[in-house]
Amino acid sequence: MFLKSLIRRLFSTNDASPVLNGSSLSTDSDCSDEEYRAAKPSAFRDYTAFCTGMEPLIEEYHRNFKIRLPQIPFTPLISVILPVYNPEIQWLRAAIESVKNQLYSNWELCIADDASTNAGVKLLLEQYQQDNPNVRVVFRSENGHISHASNSALEIASGEYIALLDHDDELPPHALARVVDCLNEKPDAALIYTDEDKIDENGVRTQPHFK
Incomplete structure (x- = not known):
């Protein structure tokens, strides 16, 4: 996740992909840093x-965050950027639902459809935009690949911080909450990176990438 002012400088529209590609922002630890580091080898x-x-x-x-939330001093709007091009409908729906199910609710989902040829994608995105005031969608008239699509989504974002999500990613419900906790601990942070893993159609998680 990035400060919006930083990501505008990092994004490039001259390549087929952005300088920084989407990440799941998933975080696999809600224990102390010491407990987490000790658990990683296993x-x-x-x-x-x-x-x-x-x-x-x-x-x-989850329980503690809900109790603490009214007293958390810094609760910024987080804009989740989601470039979309012809994804499987079930995975796109799962990605969007994972944002809707966030424990931290001060977010907006900014989606840019990169001229998908699957009509079902447009129908799904239109429905989500109609039903959810914090879901915003822009439909590109021509395919420009992920960097152009990401910039199109960024143009409709109003949050102070930008999170990147791919159209087949899923966030765990506590992902943005953990980010907000980090921002309150380190208010000068301009960039936050997180762990990630892979999840299959049966919900089995593999290939952890601890950073």
Whole structure:
């Protein structure tokens, strides 16, 4: 996630892809930094067991965040940028729903459809925009690849911070909450990066990328 002023300088419209591509912003830890670092080696040995072991900590974080939220001093609007081009409908829906289900609610979802040829994509995006006031969609008239689409989405964003999401990514419900906690701990941060993994159609998570 980036300060909006920073990402405008980083994005390039001269390549087939942006300088910084989308990331899932998923974070696999809601425990202390010390506990998390200690747990990482075991995650590579048995990631399924690691994820299962983290579930009680994540649930506790959810409860605590809801209690703390009224007292959190800095609660910025986060614009989630989502470039879209002919995705599988089920994965696009899952990506959008993962943003809607965020524990932290001060967000907007800015979607740019890059001239998808699948009519179902447009219908789905129009429906989400109609039903959700914090979902904004722009339909590009010609395909410009991910960098142009990302910039089109950025143009309709009004948040102070920008998060990047691909059309087949999913955010865990606590993703933006963790980011906001980080911003309150480090208010001068201009860029926040997070861990990510892969998730299959059955919800099985693999290939952790700890950063």
